[in-house]
Amino acid sequence: MASLASNIAYTPQGQTVRLGKELGRGGEGAVFEVPDNPELVAKIYHKPVEAARADKLRKMVSIATNELTRYAAWPSNLLLDSSHGSLIGLVMRRVTGYKQIHELYTPKSRLQQFPNATWPFLIHSATNTARTFAAFHTHGVVIADVNQGNVLVGRDAIVALIDCDSFQICANGSQFVCDVGVSTFTPPELQDRDLSSVLRSPNHDNFGLALLIFHLLFMGRHPFAGRYLGSGEMSVERSIKECRFAFSRRASARQMAPPPNSPTLDDVPGSLAALFEKAFSAECAAGGARPTAAEWIMTLQELSRNLSTCNRVSAHQYFRGLSHCPWCSIENSSGVLLFLQIGRACTSTFDVNVVWSQILSVQAPGPVPALLTRSDIRQQFVASPEAVAAGLKRRRRRLLGIGIVALVVIFCFAVGIDIAVAFWMTVGAVIIAGKFGYIPRNDATYKAACDAGTRKYSAVQQQWATRAGDATFTTKIRELESLKKNYMQLPQLRIERLQELERNRRNTQLMQFLDRHYIRDAHISGIGPGRTVLLSSWNIDTAADLSWQRLQSVNGIGPKYATNLMLWRQKIENRFVFDSRLGVDPIEIAKMDRELTQRRTELERGLLSGLTDLQRVRQQIVSARAALQREAEGALLEVMQAQVNIAAS
């Protein structure tokens, strides 16, 4: 600020700009409030501005439009040290209350910085990022150095760009290239190249845009940080250069797999997945056109209109085309909370007493009644006409036979013939009578009917105990009783959990202390930006996330780096001092309440579906009883009729 005599600066148009409080100070300049216009800030350089830089700034101001100044801390005017003096700084939009975009997309910092942000907010932020890029590209400005630090997001998901003086500007025939870039955000075709000699295009920006959108939608995952299935080390930069998009449907062909506990391309609509596949493809690295900001906006808006809310966790919203909530699975297997809505009142109309009285009003089918027996059948049985006719015929013939023999015997006695002759005549009469007078009883069909009926009856008897019993009903009731008991215990459970949180205060405080130490801000031997991105893909962002167990699962972090990381964690842990005055953290209470709400919802659902189940089970038992009794009755009638028929025939 050597060149600024007083706290007054001048615009080239001769207006004075009064400087207020200093807001911040960086390597190249300091930023001040402008008391006369609270929407602006003044940036004053420490050193005189070089000619080339001054040219670029003048050009920037000359193309400044409302749109550019709305989407970015774009210089709206220059500042001079006197009314016609030398360039000492610039005026730009004040960007306050914004956070760097990585604070939003990294789940851990999201809970701290954007505690109420859910997936729709992330989609909205992604759409706004694309809108910002679109605005710049239409003005012929290439952002060039797209990275996680110079894109900011506000509470309302409005996106603003900062550090605009590094952007690449082509205006009125002159070009100002950008000679910097962050390696993990640099497109494959520019990896390892000297950026000061490259004229960047919107197509290069679109790689960075796709990366940012991917990070936002895929829980801070870097698309090129995955599990490398080959041997040797795979840095994120090399992976970008070799187009090893770890989430691609064709990733395995490039020996890549996504990191564990990550959303997949299947979790987003096919149209969106196709955009990612294209943006990160080898064809685009070879010069093909990547999806433009306009394409992203259209596809993201389409997704915004097609969301479902998880029926277990209301903070979970996901693409309607899925059958299950992807966030539930990820939260369960990673133990990392992705979304948390603090202080959201739960409006449930469930009344346990009403539902329970409905459950109790379902009439119990009672213990198994006796199955019908013969003595229950009051019916009179009449033999069938066929059986009667057959019986009659048989008896008549038998009478005829006996008659023949009797006649012969009487004749012999009356005539008084020789005893031997009489004997042989009687024998002959018996043989003839046997031939004509005896018809065997024809009851095979009746016996078969009798057997069939008996078999049917015993089959019914066998099923009776199980199908007509009330075991399923009583089991169901017991099940519901335990659900109700758990439901009634929820308030007590909450008290116990609060006590547990109270007991674990020391540990929670330690974890929060460790959580304030981000690996990306630390200088750990061997852990550069590439490995930081890799760790982040495994949900390892802060010292609290570090454990041997978790580190061993990260491909690319061997025992050596793991030891370095753990030693760093140990060093930080040694600095921790417990503050016994601090109470339980509200975020911890919110987490617990979310878990309890989820449990309560499950129990409510269990009781409600239990009520209909119970009614169904009762109905099943009652109709099984009726059906089986009918079958038993039929079988008994069959048997008894057959027996009467046998007797008659």
Added chain:
Amino acid sequence: MTGAGLWRCVSASVIGSSHQRVGTVCQDAHDCCVESDSTGSEILLATVADGAGTAKRAEVGALTACTAIRKMASSFLQGNLIRNISRTTVEQWIDNFQQQLSSIALGEGLELRDFACTLLMSIIGPDTAVFFQIGDGAIVIADSEEFSYCHVFWPEMGEYANMTFFATEADFNERLLFTTVERNVVELAMFSDGLQRLALDYSNHVPHGGFFKGIFPPLRRATHNTICQLNGDLYQFLGSDRVNTRTDDDKTLILASRIVER
């Protein structure tokens, strides 16, 4: 507090070479911590779970088993002593764990058996210790009387070589091995089945003395500051060729040693 001392623990679960090749994750999990009970005595809680290779979400089952059971154990010990832990207590814990897992399974449209895992736990206080186990893997201990290593349960084997029992089964209580030991346990080793062939002498049905006699001395000598490095060495050892030539399965090893005041 005579007889009591500071526990030093190192532990690691390392993915098996066969799993690494196909790009799956490590399905072993463990948990090891030192807490104090209601009387202020130090208690070591060590848990190992080995997810079934055939189960879809075995790693989730294993991780949930370790954390859930440990949490229940430590909250039980807030108002109780180790000797109050009965077989029924443990059955209750496992029952609760299964309930937690069921609710996770429900949310993902899966079943309990998709989360199948074994479970081993040691709860060691100054003069009493409780051990329980479902499925394979083993717990090896040494007490203050003599430094010879003996196993608590011999690994449970199913009907076939690759079959074991899981803490996620409905009839788990038939397979639950449980014992309370009234001894001053000073050294503990717990491992999953991946290390069984290295650590157990199957012909004599005893732990490999050589294996344990070599592995404990560095731990006994370790200080608070060197333990982190030692854990790194253990981690490296479990991923080394020396181990990988003997097993391609995931492997977990917890080692704990207590300073004994004599």
